[in-house]
Amino acid sequence: MPGLTALLIGSLIMTGPHGSFAPEYVALGDSYAAGVGTSGSTGQCGRSPEAYPSLYAAQQHLVNAHLAACSGAGTADVVNDQLGDLTPATSLVSITVGGTDVGFSDVMTTCVLSGDEACVDKVRQAEVVIDGPLGDSLSSTFQAIHAKAPNARLVVLGYPHVVEDNGPCPLSTDKRRALNEGADRLADVMRDRAVKAGAVFVDARPAFAGHGYCGREEWINGVLFPDVSGSFHPNAAGQRDGYLPLLAG
Template sequence: MPHRPLARALAALVAVLTAALGAVLVPGTAQAAAVNYVALGDSYSSGVGAGPYDLSGCLRSQKSYAPLWAAAHGVTTFSFPACGGAVTADVLNNQVGALSASTTLVTITIGGNDAGFVNVITSCRFGSTSSCTNAVNTAKTFATTTLPARLDATYAAIRNRAPNARLIVLGYPRLFETNSCGWLAMSTYKRTILNEAADVLASVTSARATAAGATFADTRSSFSGHGVCAGDPWINDVSGIIEAYHPDADGYRYGYLPALNAVTG
């Protein structure tokens, strides 16, 4: 009889130690791994079109998909060097310095400005059908011949600076619906060939991302039905010079963010 309280105490101690050890060893009960996230890229990463913007000169918005994802996932650290107007050379010269061996996640949109996004849109919105066609064809040729090597170099630099990170490359949406939308709108033909150019860019970017061992997040399906000329557009038309033909806040939240969530879980 005198030994029973001691035995019960020892049994309780063993149970406590076993439970504590199990919490360490059983998957899913250990402390979550650190997520050190760096968002690189151009205006489609920085959040142009969503506003308001910081004072960096890069038109960074907290309504872009990157800060939205970081806030929703409680990341350990978040760096946001993405900059409106960036080309691949800008990523290499001004953005990859934010990466390190401790970086665990990198996202990027890049390549549209290399392919002459502004010139193509300007030619099609304000120029003739022939000037639009020529600009689109020039951009498509660039995308299939010159851009792949630039993307390869960019992804390789990211891998070199952040060898332990997962790299997610996000694509660009088709900008337009092709239904009738008023006499002030671009013609259906212009909108159609611009969407075809977006498909070429997506195909090239997806292929180079895959070759680099990165994950490609295609945004075209998530924006479907919400381009310029839609009843509920998530792409700005020409209401603002800087923001024209970029996603609005809904576009980043309901177009880009779900595409990113789909590949991150």
């Protein structure tokens, strides 16, 4: 009776060995959620077993976990390309997104290679997007997730300060101040739109405090060579000790 056997196996996977519902987890977002910046990051999307969603799935022994996050993904990419694993049975969705929309890579490149004025100006350009279209883009993304997974708990994990305010650093004080002010404004918009969508916003800034680039114990990479894509992204410690407790807590 192969059909009955398959049905029983499928039922066991969905309910778990003791008859309780097995949680179905889907991780969405950009390079921060995919794990770019860790040694395990591979493929076009840069997905890594060291990324916080993968660590969470392993920690919780989840049999139904899907890592859909991808490097370079903005809110539109999440909606268009990452929602395929969502179903009414999905019980948890996590997402980190918005950095690509505001030009994070371009901002950091400018601040590393150019002077203070150019860096500050590039951050201000990003803030125009943060205070403008980003909010509606986030709201639309959260609504699309809820439509596909109406029973899921949606956890929106924010971004840390990528660089410490004080101490010796290749980046000037003015650059660091501008970058962190921009991160603060981004966090405010992410929190506001997450709460309005009925999601949970988790602020990454307190967890990473003291551990940004130029900190004593860095959880954020500096400039990496030859693959610069992981620059100013969480390293393995940042994913494990910074982000994972935020999702698991």
